[in-house]
Amino acid sequence: MIASRSPVVRLGIRSATPLALMLGVYLLFAGHNNPGGGFSAGLVFGAVVTLRTVAGLQRPLHARQLVAGGMLLAALVALAPIMWGAELLDQIVVAGELPVLGTIKSGSALPFDIAVTAIVVGLVVALLDGLATVAATRAAGPVEGEPS
Amino acid sequence: MIWVFLLLHLVGLAASAAAGWRWGIRAGLAVASFAPAVTGVWAIEELILGVEPVVTELVWVERLGLSLRFRVDAVSLLMTALVSGIGALLFLYAISYFDAASAGAIRFPVALLGFSASMLGLVLAESAWTLFIFWELTSITSFVLVAHKNTDAAALQAARRALMITAGGGLALLVGLLVLERAGGVANLTDLAPVDGTSATLAAVLLLVAAATKSAQVPFHVWLPGAMAAPTPVSAYLHSATMVKAGVLLMALAGPAFVQSATWEILGLAFGITSMVWGAIGALRHTDAKLILAWGTVSQLGLLVTLLALGTGKAVFAATSLFLAHALFKAALFAVVGEIDVRTGSRDIAHVAGLGRAMPATAAVAALAGLSMAGVPPLLGFPAKEAAIEAVLALDGVRLVVVGGAVIGSAMLTVAYTVRLLVGLFGSATGPGSGRSTVDLVAGRPYPLPSAPRPVMTIVAAILAGLGLVGYIVLQAVNAVVGPAAVAFNDSADAYELLRWPGFTFALTVSSIVIVAGGALGSVLAARIGRESAAVPRPLGAEAADRLLDGILVASRRVIGKVQHGSLPLYLTAMVATVVLAGIPFVSALSGTRLVAWDRPLQMALAVVIVASAVTGTTVQSRLGAALTLGSIGICVSGLFVLHGAPDLVLTQLLVETVVVVGFVIGLGHLARRFPDAPDAWQAVRIVVSLLIGGVVVVGLVAAGADPTGIAPVAELTRQAIDEGGGNNIVNVILTDIRALDTLGEIVVLAVVAVGILALANVRRMEVTS
Numbered sequence: 001m002i003a004s005r006s007p008v009v010r011l012g013i014r015s016a017t018p019l020a021l022m023l024g025v026y027l028l029f030a031g032h033n034n035p036g037g038g039f040s041a042g043l044v045f046g047a048v049v050t051l052r053t054v055a056g057l058q059r060p061l062h063a064r065q066l067v068a069g070g071m072l073l074a075a076l077v078a079l080a081p082i083m084w085g086a087e088l089l090d091q092i093v094v095a096g097e098l099p100v101l102g103t104i105k106s107g108s109a110l111p112f113d114i115a116v117t118a119i120v121v122g123l124v125v126a127l128l129d130g131l132a133t134v135a136a137t138r139a140a141g142p143v144e145g146e147p148s
Numbered sequence: 149m150i151w152v153f154l155l156l157h158l159v160g161l162a163a164s165a166a167a168g169w170r171w172g173i174r175a176g177l178a179v180a181s182f183a184p185a186v187t188g189v190w191a192i193e194e195l196i197l198g199v200e201p202v203v204t205e206l207v208w209v210e211r212l213g214l215s216l217r218f219r220v221d222a223v224s225l226l227m228t229a230l231v232s233g234i235g236a237l238l239f240l241y242a243i244s245y246f247d248a249a250s251a252g253a254i255r256f257p258v259a260l261l262g263f264s265a266s267m268l269g270l271v272l273a274e275s276a277w278t279l280f281i282f283w284e285l286t287s288i289t290s291f292v293l294v295a296h297k298n299t300d301a302a303a304l305q306a307a308r309r310a311l312m313i314t315a316g317g318g319l320a321l322l323v324g325l326l327v328l329e330r331a332g333g334v335a336n337l338t339d340l341a342p343v344d345g346t347s348a349t350l351a352a353v354l355l356l357v358a359a360a361t362k363s364a365q366v367p368f369h370v371w372l373p374g375a376m377a378a379p380t381p382v383s384a385y386l387h388s389a390t391m392v393k394a395g396v397l398l399m400a401l402a403g404p405a406f407v408q409s410a411t412w413e414i415l416g417l418a419f420g421i422t423s424m425v426w427g428a429i430g431a432l433r434h435t436d437a438k439l440i441l442a443w444g445t446v447s448q449l450g451l452l453v454t455l456l457a458l459g460t461g462k463a464v465f466a467a468t469s470l471f472l473a474h475a476l477f478k479a480a481l482f483a484v485v486g487e488i489d490v491r492t493g494s495r496d497i498a499h500v501a502g503l504g505r506a507m508p509a510t511a512a513v514a515a516l517a518g519l520s521m522a523g524v525p526p527l528l529g530f531p532a533k534e535a536a537i538e539a540v541l542a543l544d545g546v547r548l549v550v551v552g553g554a555v556i557g558s559a560m561l562t563v564a565y566t567v568r569l570l571v572g573l574f575g576s577a578t579g580p581g582s583g584r585s586t587v588d589l590v591a592g593r594p595y596p597l598p599s600a601p602r603p604v605m606t607i608v609a610a611i612l613a614g615l616g617l618v619g620y621i622v623l624q625a626v627n628a629v630v631g632p633a634a635v636a637f638n639d640s641a642d643a644y645e646l647l648r649w650p651g652f653t654f655a656l657t658v659s660s661i662v663i664v665a666g667g668a669l670g671s672v673l674a675a676r677i678g679r680e681s682a683a684v685p686r687p688l689g690a691e692a693a694d695r696l697l698d699g700i701l702v703a704s705r706r707v708i709g710k711v712q713h714g715s716l717p718l719y720l721t722a723m724v725a726t727v728v729l730a731g732i733p734f735v736s737a738l739s740g741t742r743l744v745a746w747d748r749p750l751q752m753a754l755a756v757v758i759v760a761s762a763v764t765g766t767t768v769q770s771r772l773g774a775a776l777t778l779g780s781i782g783i784c785v786s787g788l789f790v791l792h793g794a795p796d797l798v799l800t801q802l803l804v805e806t807v808v809v810v811g812f813v814i815g816l817g818h819l820a821r822r823f824p825d826a827p828d829a830w831q832a833v834r835i836v837v838s839l840l841i842g843g844v845v846v847v848g849l850v851a852a853g854a855d856p857t858g859i860a861p862v863a864e865l866t867r868q869a870i871d872e873g874g875g876n877n878i879v880n881v882i883l884t885d886i887r888a889l890d891t892l893g894e895i896v897v898l899a900v901v902a903v904g905i906l907a908l909a910n911v912r913r914m915e916v917t918s
Binding site: 027031032033034035036037038039040043044046047050051054063064067070071074078079109112113115116119120122123124126127128129130131132133134135136137 | 155158795796798799800803804807810811813814815817818819875876879880881883884885888889892896898899901902903905906912913915916
């Protein structure tokens with residue numbers, strides 16, 4: 001693949017990774033009060049992971065585990081309130097004072113957003129990985145049902 | 149409380165899968181037994197302490213009335229005690245039934261617990277739709293269980309047949325419930341109002357067909373004997389105590405809606421009487437003990453259907469009592485047969501004999517359960533059957549002759565097949581007056597001796613059979629449980645109770661004659677075991693069912709071959725054409741009165757770029773160029789979002805564009821630089837389709853803007869977001885809190901898409917490597 005052969009691309013992706021990861025984390029946590037959220041964060045992480053994989057900087061993530069883990073977490077967050085008699089997906093908000101950081105407010109929306117992130121990352125990885133597989137196997141020969 | 153138990157079953161599913169995967173089928177079953185055990189104990193405790201009726205509800209879509217509604221009352225607790233209590237015992241039984249290294253270590257415990265959970269939901273269901281969902285779930289999970297030996301063609305065929313018939317019945321149930329709801333009956337099962345007229349007739353037919361398929365009534369009974377291909381714990385659980393009872397439960401619950409319907413009574417009696425008699429005859433024609441019991445189930449359920457179709461207080465009371473008694477003795481008998489099967493390698497009364505001496509404990513348990521089935525005191529089957537005979541003797545005219553004759557006749561046949569089964573399994577072939585051959589005539593070798601005892605199996609069977617004896621001893625307690633349940637089905641059932649000894653009534657005389665005559669017939673037939681023709685009689689109609697099944701499979705393969713042709717461009721064309729059709733209704737809503745050229749001039753500038761890019765995209769020959777025009781469109785659209793003050797949309801749009809760019813980076817490297825040439829005709833089709841979809845989007849947008857209804861509840865949403873959600877970004881609080889259920893649905897869609905892509909990529913990898 002071209003990306004793994006070009007040192008410029010590799011260096012670019014490598015140096016952009018920390019920034020992009022920070023952006024993703026920021027989006028995940030900022031989402032409650034500012035633009036952002038689990039979906040956006042998932043897209044950022046997904047793009048980073050795929051680019052790194054394509055450039056040969058890391059091994060591919062397991063999309064299956066990400067999606068399954070995300071669904072499990074989402075189901076837990078959704079069902080947990082029932083255990084103490086509240087409604088399905090009821091939101092619990094907790095606020096606390098922390099040194100340095102000041103007032104921290106969070107709630108069950110955060111794990112839910114993390115679940116969304118995991119699923120979106122899984123989807124993006126699966127999508128782009130699937131595309132890479134199809135593209136790579138295409139090179140091996142013409143594929144039925146597609147114009148050649 | 150109900151939620152806790154249902155959640156416990158869900159957790160149990162995951163836990164038993166993990167245990168089965170790590171330590172094998174026995175560990176999986178042991179873990180799986182936990183949830184039914186806890187639920188069963190709870191139900192029994194509630195029954196003893198007294199029932200407080202409770203209804204709980206989980207609303208899904210309020211305006212459509214879609215919700216999961218469950219109730220705890222006398223009926224549902226009795227059913228829960230049976231489903232979960234017997235379930236937990238049979239899970240333990242299954243641990244002993246299977247060898248530690250049996251196949252299906254994950255699948256079997258999960259499917260069995262899944263079935264148990266579905267059945268629990270079914271008996272607890274309060275709304276008709278909740279019942280329907282769990283009804284279908286029992287069909288699906290039981291399919292997996294019957295097909296457990298998935299290398300055995302006969303088992304697979306039996307499973308398919310069972311699925312076809314019970315799922316077909318599910319469709320009848322769906323339509324029947326819809327008709328019932330339209331006819332003014334409400335969707336809650338416990339307060340159905342009587343309906344009349346044509347729709348009542350239609351609903352009666354549909355619901356009866358649904359009940360008959362599930363409860364294996366003639367002519368839908370063909371699936372039940374085949375389903376004996378399932379492991380015996382499954383047969384003991386599904387085909388005696390639970391799933392086949394679902395149809396009867398439906399009849400009992402829906403009965404009050406059809407008190408004025410003659411169709412309900414006549415069709416119900418037709419199903420019930422035929423099954424009662426034909427099932428009992430079937431039980432006498434077979435030598436496989438499981439098939440004898442299966443046909444006996446058809447007969448017993450026919451009796452229940454008959455009593456419920458009569459619908460008098462007495463009949464409903466008798467049906468409720470028999471429901472309980474039958475679940476206990478039939479599960480016990482299946483458990484006994486399973487033990488004999490495992491220990492001797494055969495369960496055919498032509499191939500085993502004299503097991504009474506070799507397996508005395510098992511024989512005693514079987515006698516206890518069998519005598520309860522025959523309706524002999526001092527066992528629970530006796531007062532229940534007395535109540536049934538009393539109920540039919542209280543009829544008059546033609547009903548007395550037809551129904552009474554059939555019930556008494558089939559009761560006699562029941563005694564006969566019970567005696568034949570017990571004598572066949574346990575009676576000594578060399579004993580005085582036995583008349584049986586001393587060796588296995590069919591196989592031409594001595595009868596097998598049982599291998600090492602399996603005490604757990606015997607103990608479970610003994611508990612189930614023993615409950616029939618205990619029930620007779622504490623009959624007042626049984627009355628306290630059965631009575632309120634029967635009253636819930638029919639108010640006039642409260643005048644009746646089970647009697648330990650009815651005194652010398654006419655009914656007692658009748659049942660004495662039944663027992664004596666049936667016993668004599670059974671002994672005569674038992675002496676002939678092994679001398680009849682060895683061919684196993686097929687259930688009447690099994691060929692027709694199989695032909696229908698084959699027809700469905702062939703037809704669906706043909707349809708799939710036509711529809712799933714595998715051509716991506718044709719799929720796209722079909723999807724787009726469908727969207728175009730969906731857009732047609734909007735044409736009538738078109739109105740230009742609210743059209744303005746732009747809110748801000750900058751919008752116009754962006755629009756020009758978008759249109760120019762789109763036109764370029766359709767004509768450009770290089771793939772990279774086309775990708776660039778798409779990117780340009782995406783960025784300009786996010787520019788439009790900026791102008792509208794929607795930063796969240798802008799962010800998401802830009803990020804999606806980024807991911808798309810990554811996709812192009814991956815994909816374009818492997819493709820030719822230019823698009824391939826397409827034939828002119830195909831080109832023309834694509835242009836037409838593109839223009840149509842573009843037109844539909846424009847029409848849809850104009851129509852949507854032409855007639856706005858109401859004002860967006862921005863203030864309310866803002867308040868909710870900040871006060872309840874605790875966040876300032878309304879969009880995100882809507883996504884994660886206010887409409888979190890929608891988001892949950894959306895991420896499920898994403899997950900399904902991801903799984904689909906992974907599967908497709910795997911298929912491609914395998915195609916290439918193979």
